[in-house]
Amino acid sequence: MAPYRVDIGSRSRTVGRFVARVRNELLKAAKEERDATKANSQGVANRLDWHRSAVNRQLSGDAPLSLRSVAELSWALGREINFELHKPVREPGQNFNLETTTIEWNKPMFVAMSGSGARSRDAEKQVD
Numbered sequence: 001m002a003p004y005r006v007d008i009g010s011r012s013r014t015v016g017r018f019v020a021r022v023r024n025e026l027l028k029a030a031k032e033e034r035d036a037t038k039a040n041s042q043g044v045a046n047r048l049d050w051h052r053s054a055v056n057r058q059l060s061g062d063a064p065l066s067l068r069s070v071a072e073l074s075w076a077l078g079r080e081i082n083f084e085l086h087k088p089v090r091e092p093g094q095n096f097n098l099e100t101t102t103i104e105w106n107k108p109m110f111v112a113m114s115g116s117g118a119r120s121r122d123a124e125k126q127v128d
Contacts, residue, residue, distance in 0.1 A: 019065060023061060030077060
């Protein structure tokens with residue numbers, strides 16, 4: 001059986017990487033606060049008037065992060081948010097997100113991996 005690679009497309013890849021960076025920054029801030037003040041997730045939950053499990057779900061990725069929850073968690077951790085948008089700078093030899101074309105953006109495309117490279121499967125092999 002040939003191994004498969006799922007191509008999620010550049011849109012989903014970009015979104016996933018951004019959400020992961022935001023969550024990692026929150027986790028880093030939570031660890032810094034815990035190390036500096038011995039505060040735990042219960043202390044953050046008390047400041048927000050949330051249940052401790054809600055804080056843990058947000059930080060672990062079990063619950064989606066909204067802009068409001070990011071701002072509230074940042075406030076509770078004593079951090080300021082810095083957000084900016086800019087065009088990516090691409091230099092020779094730098095890895096970057098390839099623009100992937102699929103028939104429908106929300107359907108992953110399976111690509112069979114074989115010997116020297118990858119080849120696309122037929123459209124009927126795509127996941128509905």
